[in-house]
Amino acid sequence: MTQGLIDPREPLIADEKSIAVATLVSATGSTSKKVGTKMIVGESGRLLGGVTIGGCVDAQVVEAADALLGQGGRCMLSISLDDDEAWEIGLTCGGTVDVLIDRVDVRDTEDPIRAAHAFAREAIARDESVVIATPLDGRAAAFVLTENGVRHGTLGDALLNERAAAIAGEVMTSTSRVEEIEHAGASRKIFFDRQAPATRIVVIGAGQIAMSLTKMARELEVHTTVVDGRDRYATRERFPDANEIRVGMPSEIVAGIEPTKRTAVVLIAHDYKYELPVLRALLRSRVGYLGMLGSKKRGVAVRALLKEEGFTDAELDRLHTPIGLDIGGKTPPEVALSILAELVAVRSGKRV
Amino acid sequence: MTTFRAAVLEHFKHPRNRGPLDEANASEEGANPLCGDRIRVQLRVIDGVIAEARFTADACALCIASASVMTGRVRGMSSDDAMQLDIAVIHRALEGEPPAGRLKCTVLPLDTLRRALSKPRPEAS
Secondary structure (H helix, E strand, O other): OHHHOOOOOOHHHHOOOEEEEEEEEEEEEOOOOOOOOEEEEEOOOOEEEOOOOOOHHHHHHHHHHHHHHHHOOEEEEEEEOOOHHHHHOOOOOOEEEEEEEEEEEOOOOOOHHHHHHHHHHHHHHOOOOEEEEEEOOOOOOEEEEEOOOOEEEEOOOHHHHHHHHHHHHHHOOOOOEEEEEEEOOEEEEEEEEEEOOOOEEEEEOOOHHHHHHHHHHHHOOOEEEEEEOOOOOOOOOOOOOOOEEEEOOHHHHHHOOOOOOOEEEEEOOOOHHHHHHHHHHHOOOOOOEEEEOOOHHHHHHHHHHHHHOOOOHHHHOOEEOOOOOOOOOOOHHHHHHHHHHHHHHHHOOOOO | OHHHHHHHHHHHHOOOOEOOOOOOOEEEEEEOOOOOOEEEEEEEEEOOEEEEEEEEEEOOHHHHHHHHHHHHHHOOOEHHHHHHOOHHHHHHHOOOOOOOOOHHHHHHHHHHHHHHHHOOOOOOO
16 A cells, blocks of 8 residues: 555455445544544455554444445544553553545546545656645545645535645645545545655665665665665665665766755765765765764765855755764664664754 | 876876867766766877777776877787787886776776777767
């Protein structure tokens, strides 16, 4: 389920005639999942994803989804996280979650949810964010707005679409949420589901840390490109989880990559022969994150060399070095974990 | 060794003939497969004479210094003479030899140049 969107090519989905799509539309309390997170339940009982980190809530969603697949339609579940038994022994999380469940006919291209997700997937493939607006009541419907203002689908009424488009524009740079719209004398609750292209990590250096990093990044649904000048290192056998492997001159390869704010470049070759040329190519680009493996002393030396070449302090300050959060790790998987942790912290605004 | 080191660093920080060569009619990329040095040597050869030579590299200081010296030396040389160019000439220009185990770094540009000249090439326009 790439990017929280239904993908009919996904093996679990491809085999099903219809599926139930459960979406976390709002949450209070300490749920760890983001609003917009989805779980898919197939007619055969198979599950993909989850709207909470597990336990009794997902179980209730699966039960409701199973029922929906039999009878059709859609439903809203409001589930308290203050489970009685858990409360007694002090293990409750607290709060509530609201989950919208839609039955989607996977093979019907006219199905509004399926069609909206197909349109959204195409936009994301073009590196555009989208917002999908779906009413929480009434019949299934979906209206999609892309980052570039292209629209798809309908909520059933042109005026309602206009109002939804205005809110979707705001949500595009924010987070998914439910909004109430007064329309035709009634209040309509609409869920605005923001979906953005995947964060991409370009890993320079195909060593042990890179091997661990690409494995963990896959779990985080982050797209990875491994770059190295050495074809004996940058191999599919060593990097089964990497989305892409590129062998060549690293500075030329990164110069050819679209430097979006969602692109992170991590220099973990620990070799100036790649670090300096790649930094020269990227310090003035729009790339969202630039990090380099190495000690503080080494970082100072690299900055000094680049400053001699004319890079400003502001440009050099974009470089995160030593790379990663300081979690005291030493082994390649531990260092990879610290790098990914820093990337998550930067992406969520917890770290600049 | 101090002099050699200074010469290498000077060429590394201020490489001559670095960057792509427009209208090259001979080009080759070379790599040291384990250390990762990568270099592209581009030449413009007119009537058997090297009119222009440039290089692009993500490589160590030794490799870049060697390429910097080499591209300067071969300009104006016949391709036959350039094929015979000895690594010792480049080492002399750098006032020394690389440490044991790093010879491959200084040899890579020359090896790549020879392979570029060995390939059939179109006439320079």
